[in-house]
Amino acid sequence: MRRSETLYYTAMGEEMLGPKRFEALARLAKLRISPEQACKLRPQLEAILGYIGRIQTLEETPALSRNNAAPRPLREDEPAEGLAPEAALGASPNSASGYFRVPKFVKGGKQ
Amino acid sequence: MTLSAWSTAASIRDTVAKGEISCAEIARFFLDRMESLNPGLNAIVTVTEERALAAAKALDERRAKGEQLPPLAGVPAVVKDNLCAKGTKTTCGSRMLAGYVAPYDATVISKLEAAGAIITGKANMDEFAMGSSGETSAFGPARNPWNRKLVPGGSSSGAAAAVAAGMAPFALGSDTGGSVKQPAAFCGLAGLRPTYGRVSRYGLVAFASSLDQVGPMARTVEDCALLFSAISGADSRDSTCLDVAPEPAPRPPLDPRGLRVGLLAEQLEENLDPAVRDGVMKAAAILRDGGARVREISLPHASYALAAYYVIAPAECSTNLARYDGVRYGLRVNAPTTGEQTEATRSAGFGEEVTRRILTGTFVLSAGYRDAYYEKAVRARGAITLDFENAFGEVDVLLGPTTPGPAFALGSRSGDPLSMYLCDVFTIPPNLGGFPGISLPCGFTDGGLPVGAQLVGRRLQESLLLKTAAFLENGFGLTERHPE
Numbered sequence: 385m386r387r388s389e390t391l392y393y394t395a396m397g398e399e400m401l402g403p404k405r406f407e408a409l410a411r412l413a414k415l416r417i418s419p420e421q422a423c424k425l426r427p428q429l430e431a432i433l434g435y436i437g438r439i440q441t442l443e444e445t446p447a448l449s450r451n452n453a454a455p456r457p458l459r460e461d462e463p464a465e466g467l468a469p470e471a472a473l474g475a476s477p478n479s480a481s482g483y484f485r486v487p488k489f490v491k492g493g494k495q
Numbered sequence: 496m497t498l499s500a501w502s503t504a505a506s507i508r509d510t511v512a513k514g515e516i517s518c519a520e521i522a523r524f525f526l527d528r529m530e531s532l533n534p535g536l537n538a539i540v541t542v543t544e545e546r547a548l549a550a551a552k553a554l555d556e557r558r559a560k561g562e563q564l565p566p567l568a569g570v571p572a573v574v575k576d577n578l579c580a581k582g583t584k585t586t587c588g589s590r591m592l593a594g595y596v597a598p599y600d601a602t603v604i605s606k607l608e609a610a611g612a613i614i615t616g617k618a619n620m621d622e623f624a625m626g627s628s629g630e631t632s633a634f635g636p637a638r639n640p641w642n643r644k645l646v647p648g649g650s651s652s653g654a655a656a657a658v659a660a661g662m663a664p665f666a667l668g669s670d671t672g673g674s675v676k677q678p679a680a681f682c683g684l685a686g687l688r689p690t691y692g693r694v695s696r697y698g699l700v701a702f703a704s705s706l707d708q709v710g711p712m713a714r715t716v717e718d719c720a721l722l723f724s725a726i727s728g729a730d731s732r733d734s735t736c737l738d739v740a741p742e743p744a745p746r747p748p749l750d751p752r753g754l755r756v757g758l759l760a761e762q763l764e765e766n767l768d769p770a771v772r773d774g775v776m777k778a779a780a781i782l783r784d785g786g787a788r789v790r791e792i793s794l795p796h797a798s799y800a801l802a803a804y805y806v807i808a809p810a811e812c813s814t815n816l817a818r819y820d821g822v823r824y825g826l827r828v829n830a831p832t833t834g835e836q837t838e839a840t841r842s843a844g845f846g847e848e849v850t851r852r853i854l855t856g857t858f859v860l861s862a863g864y865r866d867a868y869y870e871k872a873v874r875a876r877g878a879i880t881l882d883f884e885n886a887f888g889e890v891d892v893l894l895g896p897t898t899p900g901p902a903f904a905l906g907s908r909s910g911d912p913l914s915m916y917l918c919d920v921f922t923i924p925p926n927l928g929g930f931p932g933i934s935l936p937c938g939f940t941d942g943g944l945p946v947g948a949q950l951v952g953r954r955l956q957e958s959l960l961l962k963t964a965a966f967l968e969n970g971f972g973l974t975e976r977h978p979e
Contacts (some may be wrong), residue, residue, distance in 0.1 A: 385639065400633070401858075409854055409857055409858055409861070410854065412857050412861065413813060413854055413857040414817075414820075414834075414837050414838050414841055415838065415841055415842050415845070415850060415853065415854070416739055416838045416839060416841075416842040417842070417850070421850075425847070425851060425854070427913055428851060429851060429854055429855065429858075430910070432805065432851070432855055432912060432913060432916075433855070433858065433961075435801075435802060435805070435857070435913055435916075436802045436805045436806050436855075436868065436872075437802075437868075438799070438802050439799060439802045439803055439806060439871050439872050440545065440866065440867055440868075440871060440873055442796070442799050442871065442875055442878075445878070447796065447877070447881050447882075448871075448874040448877060448878045449874055449877045449878070449881075450873055450874055450877055451877065452877030452878065452880050452881045452884075452911050453873070453876055453880055453928075454690070454691055454879045454880055454928050454929030454930075454954070455929075456692070456929075457692070457734075457735065457737065458734050458735065459734040464731075464732075467598060467599060471598040471599070472598070472823070473599060474598055474873060475595060475596065475597075475823065475824040475825075475830075476822065476823055476824060476910040477821065477822075477824075477825070477826070477827035478827060479967055484822050484823060485928060486822055486833050486836070487831060487832050487833050487835075488832070488833075489507055489831075489832060489833040
């Protein structure tokens with residue numbers, strides 16, 4: 385089961401955004417939220433979800449269609465000149481030997 | 496002409512063209528004004544003095560050699576701090592990018608400087624352009640020059656405050672749900688949100704990619720048109736940029752006889768400040784007196800626009816802002832593993848409003864909710880777009896309020912996100928359809944605060960919008976009124 389599915393299925397039966405579901409949501413968003421922050425954010429998010437939930441009351445008619453949306457043309461996905469590697473690496477908080485440096489994420493590997 | 500804080504871009508351009516003043520003198524004048532006013536307004540987060548003086552010197556040298564100068568030579572401009580300018584800090588109003596120095600120029604920055612404009616500062620803004628008051632900036636809120644206890648609007652808060660205070664004749668902002676039009680209304684400016692794809696977004700830090708657009712703000716419609724003309728046009732580096740030629744500044748003035756104007760009557764039934772309602776009705780009367788045909792128009796699905804927007808924009812923001820992981824640019828909070836580092840960095844770097852929107856976006860895209868929220872909102876967006884297209888089968892431009900009321904007090908809404916979101920209730924519907932819109936001053940409250948009217952046009956018809964706005968501006972006669 386994917387993590388996003390976990391978010392939905394493990395929290396069934398709770399209020400719209402109960403504490404467990406809120407924690408799962410924060411994990412999905414890769415955010416670490418303190419209990420104090422959660423106390424403030426969770427009711428605000430409940431209110432926002434309550435408001436935007438009104439979209440579900442919009443009656444289904446032929447006018448509701450993805451096809452009516454404004455055109456958003458995309459160009460062909462072709463290789464083109466981009467930033468020079470040194471310019472791209474120059475903004476990184478940690479780089480070496482032409483690479484971005486990150487903490488190790490393979491067990492036993494080096495940083 | 497004597498140079499003053501209220502000199503328009505058009506008048507500065509003409510004075511430079513006649514050789515009556517040097518570009519260096521103009522740059523120095525506006526940099527000094529910025530230095531004296533900014534401590535009280537917090538409109539500018541980075542003064543680009545070195546870049547400005549070097550550009551001015553280069554223009555003066557070109558003139559000394561007898562070269563013809565570009566069309567906006569010597570005109571100072573402020574740009575929102577989500578537009579990359581090479582070698583200059585681009586903070587996006589966020590701790591996440593507080594130390595980020597852009598390695599390249601945004602296309603609009605290149606075009607602006609190629610047109611001879613002199614960039615004097617990067618303007619404060621709501622963090623990652625998420626906000627309607629300027630208060631979500633990590634660098635403190637900008638203040639409204641008409642009353643410093645009030646917000647200037649947002650998210651292009653500093654750009655609007657700087658132009659209203661006479662720090663520059665015009666500025667570049669960006670508009671996703673109303674971030675050019677709403678602060679323009681709060682600060683007594685003209686602010687144009689162009690057609691989606693009309694202006695390149697290469698180098699604009701992404702918020703909601705199906706909605707973001709760069710737009711000009713100025714104290715006169717003519718200056719707005721000059722700036723728009725300088726930045727519009729195709730760009731191969733932005734895949735969504737339309738293959739359309741740059742827009743020439745519109746001339747001659749509008750003859751409103753035969754113009755069909757749709758008055759958005761449903762919006763006037765909302766809980767509006769009387770000054771806003773009176774201003775919009777006066778705008779309708781000015782157009783009618785000029786020979787235009789004004790009739791009421793309904794947009795049946797527009798009441799769902801705010802809800803649709805606050806599903807779609809957070810969904811796109813949660814995706815776009817996933818790139819801030821502490822690896823390639825911006826803040827990094829070191830931690831033992833990559834996962835912990837990502838979480839620690841994002842939690843330290845993002846402010847409260849950005850966090851709220853990322854969480855909202857993650858929720859509406861998550862399994863089990865995607866169909867009910869995101870898919871439904873996208874289809875609602877289609878219905879709202881169709882409403883506008885049907886309206887444009889009957890009229891040429893639409894007229895309504897830009898905001899429900901004037902600027903509000905700093906801190907008065909920051910604890911209530913929903914009431915803040917309602918600031919954009921009128922600017923969002925046309926944005927969802929990619930239609931161009933302009934806000935222009937249409938009056939003042941009894942307390943002396945400016946209010947704005949919004950004109951919306953068919954896609955790529957900015958020229959008609961600007962001409963109509965200029966006609967109204969002339970009818971209102973408000974351009975000589977400035978903050979004390």
